Amino acid sequence: MTYQAYGNDNDVWERETLTNGFWGLNDSLADSGIEVGFGITNIYQINLRGGNGTSTKEHRGRYTGSYDLEVTADMERLLGLDGGSVYVHVEGLWPKDVDIDTTSISSALGVNGDAGGRRTMDITELWYERSFLNDTLFLRIGKLDITGGFECRGCPVSFDGSAFANDETAQFLNASLVNNPSIPFPDKGLGLVLYFNPIEWWYASVGAIDAQTDARETGFRTAMHKQDYFVYLFETGITPQSDSDNGPLQGAYRVGLWYDPQPKANTDPAIAKNYRDDIGFYLSFDQMLAKENADPEDSQGLGAFFRYGYAHSERNAIANFWSIGAQYQGLIQGRNDDVLGIGYSQAIFSDRAKATYTENQETVVELYYNALLSPWLSITPNIQFIGNPGGSRTPKDAVVLGVRAQTTF
Numbered sequence: 001m002t003y004q005a006y007g008n009d010n011d012v013w014e015r016e017t018l019t020n021g022f023w024g025l026n027d028s029l030a031d032s033g034i035e036v037g038f039g040i041t042n043i044y045q046i047n048l049r050g051g052n053g054t055s056t057k058e059h060r061g062r063y064t065g066s067y068d069l070e071v072t073a074d075m076e077r078l079l080g081l082d083g084g085s086v087y088v089h090v091e092g093l094w095p096k097d098v099d100i101d102t103t104s105i106s107s108a109l110g111v112n113g114d115a116g117g118r119r120t121m122d123i124t125e126l127w128y129e130r131s132f133l134n135d136t137l138f139l140r141i142g143k144l145d146i147t148g149g150f151e152c153r154g155c156p157v158s159f160d161g162s163a164f165a166n167d168e169t170a171q172f173l174n175a176s177l178v179n180n181p182s183i184p185f186p187d188k189g190l191g192l193v194l195y196f197n198p199i200e201w202w203y204a205s206v207g208a209i210d211a212q213t214d215a216r217e218t219g220f221r222t223a224m225h226k227q228d229y230f231v232y233l234f235e236t237g238i239t240p241q242s243d244s245d246n247g248p249l250q251g252a253y254r255v256g257l258w259y260d261p262q263p264k265a266n267t268d269p270a271i272a273k274n275y276r277d278d279i280g281f282y283l284s285f286d287q288m289l290a291k292e293n294a295d296p297e298d299s300q301g302l303g304a305f306f307r308y309g310y311a312h313s314e315r316n317a318i319a320n321f322w323s324i325g326a327q328y329q330g331l332i333q334g335r336n337d338d339v340l341g342i343g344y345s346q347a348i349f350s351d352r353a354k355a356t357y358t359e360n361q362e363t364v365v366e367l368y369y370n371a372l373l374s375p376w377l378s379i380t381p382n383i384q385f386i387g388n389p390g391g392s393r394t395p396k397d398a399v400v401l402g403v404r405a406q407t408t409f
Contacts, residue, residue, distance in 0.1 A: 033077030189213020
């Protein structure tokens with residue numbers, strides 16, 4: 001998460017980060033081509049009603065947290081290697097208890113997209129990137145989070161990106177409003193991505209990542225010593241700008257295909273058969289609808305997003321998925337960096353998965369307000385409604401109230 005610097009760094013509330021770049025260390029490292037970022041996310045959620053029976057009295061899992069340490073090294077400035085960079089992402093999670101979803105809600109989609117159990121330190125990403133053809137072609141190889149990392153005209157792309165619904169530490173918290181759950185994204189693992197952006201408003205990208213990966217490992221065991229199954233993705237899109245009185249309104253329109261060759265059991269447990277060569281497609285659109293002023297650096301205004309995904313019903317529990325929503329930055333006068341967001345998502349389960357999912361769908365509605373109290377601190381209250389949690393008749397429709405604190409050091 002990148003913040004603009006404000007005011008006097010001696011005033012703690014106006015600093016870009018709480019420690020002012022680790023007390024100046026970041027500035028020294030930047031001269032050598034190294035950038036370091038460190039942030040902590042804390043989340044507290046309460047189940048107000050519904051869920052699995054006595055869940056409103058269950059205290060376990062209400063509190064979760066995580067940290068992110070990111071290091072980027074410009075290899076040209078550091079070692080004189082032209083056009084290359086190395087990125088390392090270290091993550092940690094807490095507490096040991098399971099999250100509120102497991103103890104209280106039983107959602108199939110996930111009411112806390114940042115939760116993940118207890119992990120002291122995992123190197124979840126470690127990759128090398130090199131550009132070619134006058135910075136129009138990029139190769140990224142190593143241990144990857146394949147759900148993002150590239151931009152076309154400032155819009156997040158490759159793969160399943162969204163300007164308004166793609167970051168559980170700053171935007172929506174429900175996992176279905178972070179990424180499309182119909183896409184079988186492997187956990188962070190060994191892979192490669194080629195990103196081609198020869199025209200300012202058009203791009204294409206292809207990627208492959210180990211299908212059996214485990215983010216807690218280096219990835220060599222599953223990629224090199226188990227079956228050679230890789231999930232393949234292709235995405236292309238355009239990033240047009242439409243005219244308005246306050247300058248161009250940015251949009252991004254993405255379409256993608258995925259292919260997963262590994263054997264998968266039929267979603268009907270009564271059919272003892274495995275299927276290979278799973279394939280599906282997805283859409284992800286977002287569009288700025290109105291701007292408050294003509295300053296190109298100012299993003300105040302209204303934007304909207306839409307996602308859709310299809311997966312084969314014989315191989316996948318979620319056969320169709322769609323989501324829609326909007327955000328407004330600077331809705332309250334004098335609060336130019338605050339963001340209000342509302343999103344709706346629905347996962348439609350396969351007819352062959354009725355033994356597991358007795359209802360046809362699970363539905364999510366989430367409302368959040370991200371209040372930027374300082375460039376380094378944001379507080380985000382949010383409320384979620386989960387209809388048919390887990391696609392089952394047993395858990396009642398649930399309402400979950402939460403608050404998230406994001407601190408950048």
